[in-house]
Amino acid sequence: MPNALKVFQAFDRALISEVPTDDSASLERKLAAAAGAFADRDGWLAPHARISILRKTAVLLEGRRDEFEKTIAREGGKPLADAIVEVTRAIDGLVDAADELRNFAGREIPMGLTAASAHRLAFTTKEPIGVVAAISAFNHPLNLIIHQVAPAVAVGCPVIVKPAATTPISCLKLVSLFWEAGLDEAWCQTLVTDDNELAERLATDSRVAFLSFIGSARVGWYLKSKLPPGTRCALEHGGAAPVIVDRSANPADIIEPIVKGGYYHAGQVCVSVQRIFVHQSLMTDFIERLEARVAQLRVGDPLLKETEVGPLILPRETERVSAWIDEAKASGTRIIGGGRFSETTLLPSVLVNPPADAKVSKLEVFGPLTCVYGFTELDDAIALANSLAYAFQSSIFSNDIKSALHAARRLDASAVLINDHTAFRTDWMPFTGRRQSGYGIGGIPWTMEEMSEDKMIVLNHVK
Template sequence: MLEVINPFDLQSIDAVPLVNWETIDKWLTSATNLHSDRRNRLPSYKRIEILKNAANLMTEQTEYLAHQIAVEGGKPIVDARIEVARAIDGVELGITELSHLKGTEIPMDLTKAGSGRIAFTMREPIGPVVAVSAFNHPLNLIVHQVVPAVAVGCPVLVKPADDTPLSCRSFVKILYEAGLPEEWCRFTPCDIPTAEKMVTDKRVAFFSFIGSANVGWMLRSKLAAGTRCALEHGGAAPVILDTNADREPMISSILKGGFYHSGQVCVSTQRIFASKSQSMEIAEELAAEASKLIVGDATLTETDCGPLIRTREVSRIADWVCEAKKSGASVLCGGDKLSDTMYAPTVLFNPPHDIRVSNAEIFGPIICVYSYETLTEAFEQANAHPFAFQSSVFTGDLGVAMDAIQQLNASAVMVNDHTAFRVDWMPFSGQRQSGYNTGGIGYTMHDMTQEKMAVIKL
């Protein structure tokens, strides 16, 4: 059994049976047979009907789903409600994007050899999908991995994060209630050796992973020949502050980007580069606002920052901040364990660039402010890592904005917005060590299909 613990008070809230390899083996065989039986695949109109039903059921259960996110994952209830709304939108987006999956005509008579023929392409489901998910958005991430598979007609086995399996289980049950036959989507909590065996099985056509880079790249190296994949990891998102940026909305935006879900977001704002003349003042303003954030029980509406997902993460964060302080960083606010499960929102000023808060993903409620002499120096410092995900620049100068867009190593550059901004129909991807392939529901649907061409000789 997998015991589910509330990360705030460490009380047991539920238990989920683990699935053994013998069962998973049968499910993979069933998924393979479903995909191979082309005449009896679920037609598009039926899949659309199921997803519409699922969205309606989720809407009816919004408060239950939000509370479940808060108690199993520690996300403040206000943000958990937003996650549920996004997840519902994501299901509906799967319906919309299905109409955009289409082939093209290929001109044949461009040469004499091709004349007398017509050709066109079509997209087909790629085959069985295995999805392994993360804890920090326990419903919406599942939607991003499972809905594309259901929408395009791929059988899917989904393994939730060990800390947050309840939201995944609820969504799979909703799909069943919406009319999806159980063999098309399997809730698959399992231990690590079994998960690795499932992921690397030769029957898997597509592997979707959201989680740590070490695990994701390791699993990719072991995939069976022919298995395609998408990996979403994290980074240490940089923000460049120009001297002429509008200060008040900038401070508010950075605060949201850095402390949303206590920093447990793969594109959480982490490294902030400000000009030497303004950096201390900006850091102090951020610290003053961060000190006002309410840290506590995620189920309470007044809570801004909930607990970290595990007690060892609190200890890790404390160690990293202690290292920064000993190395010369100034702790402008926070810097303290509030309990075994919570850490105070913390602003560090000018930590050295060669310590962990500067060169690794913090994944906690810590932001670092650094001084720069020139924008060129700021870009170099921002790019000085082997990972690249989302980034941002705050400026009132279009030229600086365009320079940042060109100079920053990132898959996306937000202008006058924080690094954690996202809507679910945009491409979302890590570059270099931060990931592989592209997320976003429509993009994932495309990756879970493959193109087939027909050439007809007249």
């Protein structure tokens, strides 16, 4: 098939399908269609129509959940048990966006507070910002698209979404559901390409009012630097999420959530547990328990219901993560577990006290490993947790409320989870990286705010 993108199963690299790609001409057609739809204010959908489309899309997705679950597992390599959760979240996200419109409104601005403002009534209304360009990542190939597209549809922005080249099928299937639910194609389109230059043209076109980017910090910050004046954006990158295990914590109670947060989707999550700082008095017990639980993780084909850890998205990623582990091992780091299951799949590992300058200590691994470091003073652990250029979500496990709140106040993070892992998220809570980890705020209601603008209307009613 000419001009097609080959999509492979992440686990065994078997070909799933060949997806037609877009070129420069099709990008121009889609941008013109989106800009034209937005320019026709009489054609804007009323809130009740947008609510109806979002709810109908949720119903259609529910009816095809098995198909979407298997698609996520195949193209993205996410274990089926977690793919089931992703589809459930996606359905809820559509409903959440529809429900949010019941309270999505402006407010009255008080007048008459001075003589000059007397006899006036002022209020704000919400308007869509304009055309949205959404560039997405592979690791949640359905739900990340929901995070970007559902808010745009809800507020009335035409959206062009570019899925990751490795996982476009979930996105294409979802957009077709929006069309089936009654949304005109001009209001929700896809750009399928592995051409970075074409993706950059989408992001930086002057007709785009808002860029939603989920992916690497290097690409996100580069695109932000290229945006035309006035274009707004939200960037969601990653980090090396820290977890502190306070001396009052009970290792028996906390291993399960830490393992879930660290090895879920083979660690390919932007807030995956990566750096675990454990009080020295607990180190031996904690490591023994962590080693035992990690050894029990079932690794293999993501389409099998029992699989807990599947492949990395590309074989080259297994090579990269393996090289980082080897670097740490060469520096004397103790490695627990690890090894290779297949070309695409690594066995989970634990690295004990890797050097501070090792890649696994200072960069986002995006692989099935965690690093454990000992500490004696809580403030020292907090300083180490805050020492990188990334700041997203963090957590502390503690049975001492004083220590927990002490850490919560001092950890440099957009969210501090107490007695929970760093990868916890609901789709209606704010989700944002600080510093190099991101810009703007995610989460469906918060993204709706980002994709809208307030317009103030002032009525002079002097008789």
